[in-house]
Amino acid sequence: xxxxxxxxxxxxxxxxxxxxxxxxxxxxxxxxxxxxxxxxxxxxxxxxxxxxxxxxxxxxxxxxxxxxxxxxxxxxxxxxxxxxxxxxxxxxxxxxxxxxxxxxxxxxxxxxxxxxxxxxxxxxxxxxxxxxxxxxxxxxxxxxxxxxxxxxxxxxxxxxxxxxxxxxxxxxxxxxxxxxxxxxxxxxxxxxxxxxxxxxxxxxxx
Amino acid sequence: xxxxxxxxxxxxxxxxxxxxxxxxxxxxxxxxxxxxxxxxxxxxxxxxxxxxxxxxxxxxxxxxxxxxxxxxxxxxxxxxxxxxxxxxxxxxxxxxxxxxxxxxxxxxxxxxxxxxxxxxxxxxxxxxxxxxxxxxxxxxxxxxxxxxxxxxxxxxxxxxxxxxxxxxxxxxxxxxxxxxxxxxxxxxxxxxxxxxxxxxxxxxxxxxxxxxxxxxxxxxxx
Numbered sequence: 255x256x257x258x259x260x261x262x263x264x265x266x267x268x269x270x271x272x273x274x275x276x277x278x279x280x281x282x283x284x285x286x287x288x289x290x291x292x293x294x295x296x297x298x299x300x301x302x303x304x305x306x307x308x309x310x311x312x313x314x315x316x317x318x319x320x321x322x323x324x325x326x327x328x329x330x331x332x333x334x335x336x337x338x339x340x341x342x343x344x345x346x347x348x349x350x351x352x353x354x355x356x357x358x359x360x361x362x363x364x365x366x367x368x369x370x371x372x373x374x375x376x377x378x379x380x381x382x383x384x385x386x387x388x389x390x391x392x393x394x395x396x397x398x399x400x401x402x403x404x405x406x407x408x409x410x411x412x413x414x415x416x417x418x419x420x421x422x423x424x425x426x427x428x429x430x431x432x433x434x435x436x437x438x439x440x441x442x443x444x445x446x447x448x449x450x451x452x453x454x455x456x457x458x459x460x
Numbered sequence: 461x462x463x464x465x466x467x468x469x470x471x472x473x474x475x476x477x478x479x480x481x482x483x484x485x486x487x488x489x490x491x492x493x494x495x496x497x498x499x500x501x502x503x504x505x506x507x508x509x510x511x512x513x514x515x516x517x518x519x520x521x522x523x524x525x526x527x528x529x530x531x532x533x534x535x536x537x538x539x540x541x542x543x544x545x546x547x548x549x550x551x552x553x554x555x556x557x558x559x560x561x562x563x564x565x566x567x568x569x570x571x572x573x574x575x576x577x578x579x580x581x582x583x584x585x586x587x588x589x590x591x592x593x594x595x596x597x598x599x600x601x602x603x604x605x606x607x608x609x610x611x612x613x614x615x616x617x618x619x620x621x622x623x624x625x626x627x628x629x630x631x632x633x634x635x636x637x638x639x640x641x642x643x644x645x646x647x648x649x650x651x652x653x654x655x656x657x658x659x660x661x662x663x664x665x666x667x668x669x670x671x672x673x674x675x676x677x678x679x680x681x682x
Binding site: 255256257258260261262263264266267271272274275276278279281282285286287288289291292293294295296297299300301340341342343344345346348361363364365366374375377378379381382383384385386387388389390391392393394395396399400406409410411412413414415416417418419 | 465466467468469470471472474475476477478480481482483484485486487488489491492493494495496498499500503512513514515517518519524527528529530533534535536537538540541542545546561563564565566568569570572573574575576577578579580605606607608609612613614616626628631632639641648650652655658659662663664666667668669670671672673674
């Protein structure tokens, strides 16, 4: 059997993370291995450009257009590509639909895999040990921490993102939002409703 | 015993803290770690599976104490270390530049992030299981080629029985790729397990857990 001796080089660095990253960065700069402009561009992308609005657009479209919904579920990667919503950590996406019978919940127990191009970077709780440990064993107790209570008639289906498939929950459209336009509906779709830890709700102020 | 990162089903009585959940970065150093990690991910010196392995291989007590981006940072330093870019004082000068380190340029960021790193491969590999079939998961979830190596087979499903609900084609096999043993694509399936079968006592008999598992993690159900 092979061995893999990955050494713990990090221990040679300052333990304070701020000092640690500064020490690392100065080495990388000295060696010419990073381009500050590229770093800025990466941050700008995930701080300002990519976020749950992308996923919300897909959900709203699926709510108003049944044909699109079917097509989306069966040809997800093609649809995302056509809508320019594919990318890193969203190379292969599966959309799971909530119904009267099933409520879907997404987790990554091994790290914190999350559909970045559709939802942006994960919220802190998604990365927490508590969420990663508990979501698969006691999803209903986890949901109650989000003040989400499901009827006993619904089955909970938890999706553990162990591969490079990323999951997006297609929440049920709230009855009170029926008749609204696709554009209006976008603001009803919350990030948590696309992870399964919440429901869509009227935008604040309405 | 499962490794520190393999958390699924571990007993944990902590509430999920949903406050400040929209804060992307708690401090500037987290931004730095995030951007540097992504940028160096394009250096071609390692792959995503290797970087996951590097994070998982931190000392268990550090893995459990470190915040998310602290794990990223320590993992990244270890990757740079094994490539000779960071020296631990015991090694001779290693000319890593010869190994074609690609520096990410600003003009390529958009294109590369958009492209990502698809893991689906066209190659047709062995596919022994069909939709709807009941399958068993290997009883041992250790990497079969590398001692204490990387795997994406969570401890909580080993030896369990579930049903194939999706087939995703052939995907790069992390257990090999994380150790530079080639991509070795394998058929990838989604397997649905009854919560009752996983935990014995469960919240609701209808509840299930779906886990994506590769061909060699699975066995015929007898």
